[in-house]
Amino acid sequence: MCERNGWEVIRLFREEGESAKTADRPRLQELLTYCRVSKPRPDYVVVHNIDRWARNGQDHDMMRSYLIKLGVKLRSYSQRLGESPQEVFFERIMSGQAELDNKLRGERSLAGMKTRVQGGKWPFKAPLGYVNGRDAAGNKALLPDPDRAPFISQAFELFATALHTKEQVRGQMNALGLRSENDKPISAETFSRMLRNPRYAAILSVHGWEIEAKGDYQPLVSVEVFQRVQEILIGRRVSITARNRNNPDFPLRNFVRCGTCHKPLTASWSKGKMGVKYAYYRCQNRKCPSPVNVRRQDLEDTFSGFLRQQQPDASYLGLFHKVVLDVWNAKQADSVALIHQFEKQVNELKERKRKLMEAFVYSKAITREDYDQMRTPLVEDLAVAELNLGRARLDEVEVEKVLDFAENLLLDTAGAWQRCSLEQKQRLQQVLFPQGVEFADGLYRTQETSFLFKGLPSGTPINEVVGSATGNRTRV
Ligand SMILES: [Zn+2]
Structure with missing residues (x-):
């Protein structure tokens, strides 16, 4: 033209x-x-x-x-x-x-x-932990990223226990080697967003589209665990790590639920007629037909009694030892491999640093400027690698001692509960009764106890059970 x-x-x-x-x-x-x-x-x-x-x-x-x-x-x-x-x-x-x-x-x-x-497909960029790939039939699909997916599953599981803060879980994942796309540790903001991202549970929704579909790919976390994490994040489920919400005077607050309406009990001090202050646990649900209202001492003493009722199952106790050792040895192998890997990395970086120094000082092969420019990132990498190595070594603990401790604890949970600090009390309660407990008419009930305990029929009156946890283990 x-x-x-x-x-x-x-x-x-x-x-x-x-x-x-x-x-x-x-x-x-x-x-x-x-x-x-x-x-x-x-x-x-x-x-x-x-x-x-x-x-x-x-x-x-x-x-x-x-x-x-x-x-x-x-x-x-x-x-x-x-x-x-x-x-x-x-x-x-x-x-x-x-x-x-x-x-x-x-x-x-x-x-x-x-x-x-x-149709269950994700037509956009894969979230961290997945890659945009192709399925067996050759169609575009989200595939788990083998370098990241296991960490993300683990992060959800850990946080769902309600025993760790978001920051603790994030720190642990970063130390284990979870990295962003730019190969950086995960930031607090990104981590928060990840924990809220339903696509990890294969739930597809797009803001403003009003579509919710089940993803046609492998979830990294079950819907149940994902929901639990959301409940902890919005505060509907008590995270025992949120100390500011947990008053040291009342370890059972929010943990024990009203046996009538199933709402968590609150607790407070109230003044008697003579001006003496009494501590109470109570159900504050206004619609509750028969709200619990108990003196702190009574509720906590009954709880100790309830713990004493939980007899370790002898057959489990033996298995417990074996299983823990098995898992431990497997994990040790992982952790030994991790330590080796970090050691190798540290040695390589040291070697590179030495060579760089040699090139500059002895053979005068590079200028001062080049030397400085190359040395800075090397020193930073080395510091990170040494930090990782230190952390990995810290994880090595003597398993036998830990097992002894665990067994003693299981044999005397009531005593342990009484002796420990507020945070430890709450951790222990959570581990022993993952679904919490309910209280009504002077009795505790629970839907689920730790597998380590031989459950007594729920609602057994405390005074029917006699015997010390360490000695006599039969019901009288
Ligand atoms: Zn109630």
Whole structure:
């Protein structure tokens, strides 16, 4: 076209890969700048088709009038453009047509994406812990990222126990080697977002789409664990680590539930007629037909009694020892491997540091500037590697001692509960009764006890059970 008209081609601007949807295409910007600054200015800008040039009428008009101001005319290979009223009118229609095409295309692809989500596919970028890959049939699918997925599953499980804060879990995952896409430790903000991301439980929803579908890929966490994590995050489930919400005067607050209405008990001090203060646990549900209202001493003494009722199952106790040793040895193998890996890393970095020093000091092969520039990241990497190594070594504990301690604890949970601090009390309660306990008419009930205990029929009156946990283990 240029040849035919006898125009010299000064420069070619070619937008690679970018979508023509928006006006901030880098080559287009370059072209507009070029038209402004080059001397002399070009006479024409030639495009192949005006729908490549701008995809909405507004952009088109803006760029067009910009060029007119510079004295540059727009020409198209596919359309006849000019400055006559008919030609300007025609150009308007063409740019309007381009905008319409673009919008229709957008709607079609949006509908396509919604259909994919409803069918259990995730048409967007994979969340951390997954990769966008292909399934056995060759269709696009989310696949677990082998380097990250196990850490993410573990993080949900750990946090769901309600025994650790978000920061503790995050610290542990980072120390074990969970990394972001840029190979950095996970930030607090990213970690919070991860714990709230339902896609890890294969629940697909998109903000503003009102679609919720079951993902057709392997979840990293069960829906149940995911829900538990959400309850802890919004404070519906008590996390025993949130000390500020846990008053040291009342270890059983929020843990024991009202046996009538199943709401957690609150606790407070109240003044008697003589001005003496008494501590009470109570059900504060206004709709409760028979709210619990017990003196602190009574509720806690009964709880100790209830713990004394929980007899370790002798057959389990033997198994417990074996299982723990098994798991321990397996984990030890992992941790030994981890220590080796960190040691290797530390040694390699030290060696590189030594070589760099040699190159600078002895063979004078590099300049001071180069030396400094190369040394800084090396020193940082080394510090991180040494930190990781230290942490991995800390994890080595003497298992036999721990087992002895655990067994003693199981044989005398009531005594242990009485002796320990508030936070320890709450941890112990949580471990022994993962579903909490209910209290009504002077009795405790629980749906689920630790597998280590031989459950007594729920609701057994305390005074029917005699015997010390360490000695006589039969019910009388
Ligand atoms: Zn109640």
